[in-house]
Amino acid sequence: MEGTVIELQDIHKSYGDTKAVNGISLTVKKGEVMGIIGANGAGKSTTLEIMMGLRRPDSGTVKVLGMDIKEHAQEIKKRIGIQLQQTALYDRIKVKEALELFSSYYDKKRDLQEIIDTLGIRPYLNKYVKNLSGGWQQRTSLALALVNDPDIIFLDEPTTGLDPQARLELWACINRYRQEGKTILLSTHYMDEAQKHCDRIAIIKKGKLVACDRPKSLISSLLSEEGTMEDVYLQVAVEA
């Protein structure tokens, strides 16, 4: 399909007896902001981590940027940027050092100074990442996801645990990269931000994709026009 950057076909992944992902198929188009929502344990992170190449699906095919992830994992990693749920950095590393370190892993580099200024992290460059507040830690992780100027940015619950202002500010940052035409995939528990910022929303329940559409369409297909994503969530994503 023209403009498709991610294609999942019938993905399955189990941990022991638990089926984390149970037959998910999904396509993401270039330049799209796709939100993934669902209860804790529904399979959001596993699905994202399969697309990032961090986990191998038990069955099914994954194509990222037109390449099969099994055969071209290394090529794909050069062109994506990821942010995990945990900050996932060394205990004693400073912001600036982390940026320089991660930048060194790639051949293609985005100007670090530009990232630093865009995300406003200049005042924190010489601070230890672990001593920063949640919001600044998340910005640092976002900055690390950008060092290779990726085509696709994966963000696993980027705003979880942030205060409302920090959430707004982080979204302002994310939206800047969306305007550049980057494809962005993220998971979130906040229905208001999913509704406001995502072009499409995929709802995952017990490892299955139960709905995937534009927020407006999801709302109008299930409810009255005055509904919100929260209503959709309660109706579709929550177990009866």
Added chain:
Amino acid sequence: MNTLLTHTKMELKLFFRETLAMLFTFIVPAVSFVVFGLMFKSNTYEGGLDYFQAYIPGMISIIIFTTAFFSMGLQVVIDREKGVYKRLMGTPLQQNAIFTATIAKGFLAIYVGAIEILLIAKFYFGADLTPNPFEFFLALTFCSVTFFSIGFIVSSLAKRMQTALGIAMVAMYPMFFLSGATLPLESLPDILQKMAVAVPLTYVVNILRDGWNGTLFTAGAVMDIAVLGGILVVSTLIGTKFFRWT
């Protein structure tokens, strides 16, 4: 290559920021060496060795142990638990670069720690250093690699930082006191001397003394080398089987 170099440099930089690692690698062994030296420098030990011939190798054995268990085994578990490796798997960085950087850190810690002990011996105590530097270097490197493989087991079997720390702490007492690294084995009660056979660091102490005193390539060293070689092979197999990056 550039990536590997940058990653290794960062690993070393982070190592020098670990207070606990600094304490166990560069402070505790050096201070123990000085204090024991002031008390026992005119003693003679088993095999007719003087304090320096017996305890320069002894203190360096302690550095090998703490490096392998704390700076390598435990640190890998901490980094893995924090999700560092998982995050790195999402970059083009190769896994063997992480592995190489960790080994480089281990060697650096041990060589620098060893040089520190040698400098103290020479310039503070005015002691004679070994006439067999090459043999000693060879012994040191072999013992280091063997203990890296034991540290590798720790990081393979311990899932959580607390577990790895527990293993290192429990191992510390026999390694320090029943290996001959600090207390002379011949002064210990019979039962403890027998237990020393089961402490891997005992063989390190023996081989380092052999290297230092020029007896590494003699029949007396064969048994110790064989035991450490066996440990190296078995640990590497166990570690390779159970190690997980995430």
